[in-house]
Amino acid sequence: MEAIGGGRRGTRIVGLFLVLVMVIMAAVKTASGHGVAGDEGGDHDHERFLKLWADGGGDARGEGYLNWDDDDDEEGGHDEEAADRVMSWAASCRPPTGRNVVNVDSFGAAGDGSVDDTEAFLDAWKKACSLNDAVFLVPGGRRYKVGAIKFMGPCKNRMVIQIQGTIVAPEEPSEWDPTSPRLWLLFSGLAGARIQGGGVIDGSGSKWWANSCKIDHSMQCKGAPTAMTIDSCRGVRVRNLRLQNAQQMHLTVSRSRDVRLAGVRVEAPEDSPNTDGIHVADSSAVTIQGCRIGTGDDCISISNGSFAVRMKDIECGPGHGISIGSLGQGGSYAAVEGVALDGARISRAQNGVRIKTWQGGAGYVRNVRFANVLVDDVDHPIVIDQFYCDARSPCHNQTSNVRVSNVMFRNITGTARQPEAIRLACSDAVPCSDIVLSDINLLREDxxxxxxxxxxxxxxxxxxxxxxxxxxxxxxxxxxxxxxEAMDKEAAPPVRHTEL
Structure with missing residues (x-):
């Protein structure tokens, strides 16, 4: 027993010695000016910076949040298998073993596209939410008219929302619930739920677009509902759904963690205003994979409070590209870190990959990588715009801005419609730093x-x-x-940058 105890003491001593060595090495590194990537004032070495990104990212602290991982964790993998069994049951019309199926039709939903089925959906949801292993079922081959609705959790374990039919919003803005002006289908407070089924979510947005100030300049600018919102959720998976013609944004992930979107298809006309495909805000560990998006605004937009967002195999177009921002509007503070895009085809779009910030804001965007992107007939394939101004009146020059640093554009090839294929417009007062272009090949179509x-x-x-x-x-x-620079500042009029 004493020998064992002595071995343990020896192990503790060795461990303490190793910790001491690591502390000393960190102190030496800091003293030599090689701080963490993204820290202000560090004199970044090119080889170190390239090594940081060569294997797929991560930050200098070794967290590795940009490393791509196609597999769920063990628990998530089991959940995916269960969800697959539900999908197989849906195709064969046989109830899954051990599942409590709650069909909206059993609660009075008409499914004819004209009768309001909102109450039936709410009643079915309350029942499903109270059951373990529940399947909230929206049957295929039917069209359900549903107004603004909140699918609230927490629910019992292993909830599956199986959308096989079409859920359609009321066409008339006058029919909208004034208590829910910005939300249509809200999923909130869920943990580990699966939303799937191959069905359609149709926002009936055409009359909303006609009343937009971007279409009718005589109209007052105001918000419209987001088609589908995942808010305050954890471990939610969304796959194999089609969202179309949203009133404004199609799918928003907000205040959530560990959300995965796969096989999502988004469609709206390229002249539909503010119809972002997928929007991420105030969320961490969000994965977007294998999605096809064509809209009138950003295919994917990543806004304030977003960390460790990973995108892979994205098809985008038409639209405004894949964007971080806009950030810092109205002097606000913004923070975005750890964004990675690995594989995209962007066609017939105004932008390819972009970071956009307003003057007057504060905060940071850092540790970003856009890689393996093919652009086809895109105005500006690579953009950093710290003078973004999507407003009716001109935006005046200001000295503060959101700091942009540690951004890599890697292996981006294809054709640009405009002569300025790469546009890096950074603030004089808050310059962009550690911007890396690697293996870029862009030409005009001719x-x-x-x-x-x-x-x-x-x-x-x-x-x-x-x-x-x-x-x-x-x-x-x-x-x-x-x-x-001095001449440019003296002669510069107020900046008026509209949406690129």
Missing amino acids: GAEVQTICNCAKGFDNGRVRPAADCLRTSPCGGMSPAD
């Missing part, structure tokens, strides 16, 4: 050369970069000389 435009964007290019991005290296503030 084979003509395009160009890179920089303002106050600091970084470097690596590998083959076409068009050349020498402006990342040539001056402390982008490609402008100090004299040009």
Whole structure:
């Protein structure tokens, strides 16, 4: 027994020694000026920075939140198998073993597209939510008219929301519940639920769009409902659903953690205003994979409070591309960190991959990687815009902004419609730092050369970069000389950047 106890004491001593060594090494590293990637004031070494991103990302602290992992954890894998069994049952019309099926038709839903089925859906939901192993079933081959509704949790374990039919919103804005002006289908307070089934969620948005201030400039600008919202949830999976013609945004993930969206299809006309496909806000550990999105706004938009967002195999177009932002509007503070896109095809879009911030804001966007993107007939494939201004009146120059740092654009190829294929418009007062372009090959559709435009964007290019991005290296503030900067500031009128 004493020998064992002595071994344990020896192990503790060795462990303490290793911790002490690590602390000393960290202190030496800090003293030498090589701080964590993203820290202000660090003199970043190019090789270190490239190594950081070469294996798929992660930050210098070793958290690895940008590493891609196609598999669920063990518990999640079992849940996926159970969800697959429900899908198989739906196809064969045989009830799954051990599942409590709650059919909205059994609670009085008409499913004819004209009768209001909201109350029937609410009654069915209350029943399903109270049962373990419940399946909330919206049968296929039917069209259910549902008004603003809240599917509230917490519910019992292993809830599956099986949407096989079509859920359609009221067409007339006048029919909308004034107590829920921004929400249509809200799923809130759920843990581990599965939302699936191959059905359709149709927002009937055409009359909402006609009343938008972006379509009718005489109208007052006001919000409209989001078709589907996942709010304050944990471990939710959404897959194989089709969302179309939302009043404004199609699918929003807010104030949630560990949410996965797969095989989601979003469709709306390219002139439909503010119809973002998937919007992420105030959420962490969100995965978006294998989704096809075509809308009148951003295919995917990632806004304030978003951390560890991973996107893979995205098809985008038409639309405004895949965006982080907008951030910092009205002088607000914003924070976004750990965003990774690995694999996308973006076609017939205004932008490819983009970061957009308003002047006057504060906070940061850092540790971002856009990789393996094919662009086809896109106005501006690569954009950082710290002068974003989507307003009726001009936006005046301000000295504060959301800080953008540690951003890599890697293996982005294809065709651009505009001469400015790469546009890095950063703030004079808060320049972008550690911006890396690696293996870029962009041309006009007719084979003509395009160009890179920089303002106050600091970084470097690596590998083959076409068009050349020498402006990342040539001056402390982008490609402008100090004299040009001073003249530009004196002559600059109020900025009026509309949506790119």
